[in-house]
Amino acid sequence: MMDRRKFMVGSGTAIAASAVGLGAASLQSSKSAASTRVALKLQKARYKINTVFTENMVSLSPDRPPPVIWMDQYAPFAADVTNGLSEYTAMHWHGIRLPNKMDGVPYLTQLPLGQNDTYHYRFTPDDAGTYWYHPHCMTMEQMARGLTGVLIVREKDDPKFDADIPINLRDFRLKSDDQFTQLFTMKGAARGGTKGTVITANWRKEYQESAPAGGLVRLRLVASDPTRNYKIAMAKSDGKVIALDGHPLSKPWSLPTEAKPLILSPGQRADIALVMPREEGKEIVISTMLGQRARTLSRIRSKGSSLNRKLNDLRPLKPNPLSVPDLKKAELHEFVFGWSPDENGPNNGLCGSMEFTFWSINRKPWPGDAVKDTGPLLTMKQGRSYVLRLRNESPNHHPIHLHGMTFITLRSNKRKITPTWSDTVLLGRNETVEIAVVADNPGDWAFHCHVIEHQKTGLAGFVRVE
Numbered sequence: 353m354m355d356r357r358k359f360m361v362g363s364g365t366a367i368a369a370s371a372v373g374l375g376a377a378s379l380q381s382s383k384s385a386a387s388t389r390v391a392l393k394l395q396k397a398r399y400k401i402n403t404v405f406t407e408n409m410v411s412l413s414p415d416r417p418p419p420v421i422w423m424d425q426y427a428p429f430a431a432d433v434t435n436g437l438s439e440y441t442a443m444h445w446h447g448i449r450l451p452n453k454m455d456g457v458p459y460l461t462q463l464p465l466g467q468n469d470t471y472h473y474r475f476t477p478d479d480a481g482t483y484w485y486h487p488h489c490m491t492m493e494q495m496a497r498g499l500t501g502v503l504i505v506r507e508k509d510d511p512k513f514d515a516d517i518p519i520n521l522r523d524f525r526l527k528s529d530d531q532f533t534q535l536f537t538m539k540g541a542a543r544g545g546t547k548g549t550v551i552t553a554n555w556r557k558e559y560q561e562s563a564p565a566g567g568l569v570r571l572r573l574v575a576s577d578p579t580r581n582y583k584i585a586m587a588k589s590d591g592k593v594i595a596l597d598g599h600p601l602s603k604p605w606s607l608p609t610e611a612k613p614l615i616l617s618p619g620q621r622a623d624i625a626l627v628m629p630r631e632e633g634k635e636i637v638i639s640t641m642l643g644q645r646a647r648t649l650s651r652i653r654s655k656g657s658s659l660n661r662k663l664n665d666l667r668p669l670k671p672n673p674l675s676v677p678d679l680k681k682a683e684l685h686e687f688v689f690g691w692s693p694d695e696n697g698p699n700n701g702l703c704g705s706m707e708f709t710f711w712s713i714n715r716k717p718w719p720g721d722a723v724k725d726t727g728p729l730l731t732m733k734q735g736r737s738y739v740l741r742l743r744n745e746s747p748n749h750h751p752i753h754l755h756g757m758t759f760i761t762l763r764s765n766k767r768k769i770t771p772t773w774s775d776t777v778l779l780g781r782n783e784t785v786e787i788a789v790v791a792d793n794p795g796d797w798a799f800h801c802h803v804i805e806h807q808k809t810g811l812a813g814f815v816r817v818e
């Protein structure tokens with residue numbers, strides 16, 4: 353047995369573990385590049401998503417969504433995470449390249465945190481951009497009840513937007529009385545996942561925000577739902593998609609439309625640069641497509657007299673310091689993601705189980721969160737380049753997420769792909785996608801589907817870099 357205490361730096365230290373006092377909606381340090389320190393306490397919460405309070409939510413304060421955490425590129429970040437719940441947990445920082453033991457994956461990089469335990473997460477982000485955080489133990493319950501938050505690493509060179517608006521997209525499974533219904537279903541877990549009933553942005557239906565008229569706005573869309581693929585569309589506006597999954601696009605993309613939406617699968621992010629309408633009181637509407645119908649996620653209203661900014665005023669975002677794979681020398685490895693009915697559930701240790709196995713990687717169902725007594729799916733040599741061929745032999749979608757490293761999405765057998773840096777790639781029905789990565793971060797890194805029900809029922813393993 354691993355000794356849980358060994359995994360905690362300065363364990364047992366009493367801290368004022370609460371987001372309160374550090375800013376209501378966001379945890380923001382001073383303007384200049386500086387280290388950031390936050391104390392986060394997982395706790396039960398209640399919130400009025402609709403008309404009455406929804407009880408039994410999980411957040412980092414009793415009455416608000418998880419805060420946006422801001423930090424600076426190349427500056428140390430410290431989060432003392434305390435578990436105020438009676439069930440176990442661990443906190444993961446999605447998309448951030450960090451030291452292995454700060455990755456928050458139970459059994460693989462730390463032991464689960466019991467009630468009142470604190471883990472001291474410490475890392476210095478090299479990559480600027482839009483990321484997010486969520487638990488990786490009791491993941492289904494805690495994420496479904498609300499604990500998914502936006503994490504932003506500010507560029508060392510300030511791109512000088514007039515407003516920066518994070519938008520956390522997620523569903524909640526609520527009944528008509530706004531209380532939680534069954535969070536997940538066996539049918540959903542065995543197929544495409546169990547979708548929520550209420551679509552929200554920053555925990556609101558049709559989240560409203562304002563920004564300076566004629567100003568340059570940065571929207572940060574984060575798909576933090578356990579299941580849903582958002583199909584983002586925007587009515588005619590002046591803007592560009594400037595970053596995907598945290599990393600600047602070398603050539604910005606046109607804004608997505610209803611006819612050609614931008615798909616953000618669970619775990620993915622998009623940064624959008626917009627010029628607000630010059631007239632006061634005009635709205636920019638961000639929607640997700642439900643079939644042919646556009647459902648409003650958020651409205652941004654122009655305010656004040658026009659700043660008269662133009663998209664061309666914007667300096668391109670600087671690329672992050674990533675290792676570029678050498679495709680000529682890269683070793684090819686194939687992964688097959690498929691079905692695997694099994695009455696015995698995978699071993700999720702203390703981290704919650706669905707008691708069934710439905711999924712497999714390379715024809716083998718993998719333990720969910722408790723990857724004890726299994727080897728890695730692949731061992732990579734530090735510094736070498738790899739091409740991973742990811743083959744989905746099921747009809748359901750699988751957003752595949754690699755921890756600890758950033759890859760390039762190279763190509764698909766089903767659609768035209770513009771290569772981009774990413775940490776999460778969506779595999780559609782019977783789709784094969786190739787990604788390339790430099791194994792530049794030593795350790796054991798989780799490699800799994802981000803449909804949480806799939807992750808918990810077989811579709812979660814790890815790769816080793818040594």
Ligand SMILES: [Cu+2]
Nearest residue numbers: 750801803806
């Ligand atoms: Cu999946």
